[in-house]
Amino acid sequence: MSQVCQYFFSAQSPWAYLGHERLVAMAREHGVRIELKPCDLSNVFGVSGGLPLAKRAPQRQAYRLVELARWSEFLGIPLKTQPQFFPVSPELANRMVIAARQVYGDDAALTLAGAFMRALWAEDRDIADEATLVLVAGACNLDGAALVAAAQTASVLAEYDNNTAEANAASVFGSPWYVLDGEHFWGQDRLDFLERAMQK
Structure with a gap:
């Protein structure tokens, strides 16, 4: 059985964006299935003691921008450290990813998640805007309007709530967060450790 x-x-999450394509590539290389768990990060922060960006100390906010620029350059991944549409509500985008998984499967959902994050962090697009999300989904060869409708269904809402509950039960406190064989990895800067675990 595969991992x-x-x-x-x-x-x-800009950090999820920076790690997304690398995660997908390494999982495919090592035959690991990714179980997507889009979740309500504000709820996770509230439970774990984290603070939303606007409430963090100025020095923490300033250093975050330095690190984002540093990682963007190091990885060769385009990223605007202060995009026009941020902070932004991710709720509809998150639920559309869940809907895509339910309708089209894991690969399509992974592609859509990456496209939403790229739209925000590299293309200066508003991922809280329904029309924008429909266009992004369409560029992934998915029916964006149908996914918007599916994102409002009881099954998607229940999965989103369950993902958030699972995150809190697993002591998740940030994004991205990876769990493999019970071992936890927080942040895209831990992907090297995650890949080593995939190779065991």
Whole structure:
């Protein structure tokens, strides 16, 4: 039986964006299935004692921008450290990813999640705007309007709530967060350790 990596994230996370494509590539290389867990990061922060960005101390906010620029350059991944549409609500985007998984499967959902994060962090697009999300989904060859409708269904809402509950039960406190064989990895800067675990 192949390994399964749980992937807790939220579409507005720049760190999830920076690690997303690398996670997908390494999982495919090592035959690991990614179990997407889009979750309500504000709820996770509230439970774990984390603070939303606007409430963090100025020195922490300033250093975050330095690190984002540093990682963007190091990885060669385009990223605007202060995009026009941020902070932004990720709720609809997160639930559309869940809907895509339910309708189209894991690969399509992973592609859509990456496209939403890229839209925000590289393309300066508003991922809280329904029309924008429909266009992004369409560029992934998915029916964006149908996914918007599916994102309002009881099954998607229940999965989103369950993902958030699972994150809190697993002591998740940030995005991205990966769990493989019971071992936890917080942040895209831990992907090297995650890959080593995939190779065991």
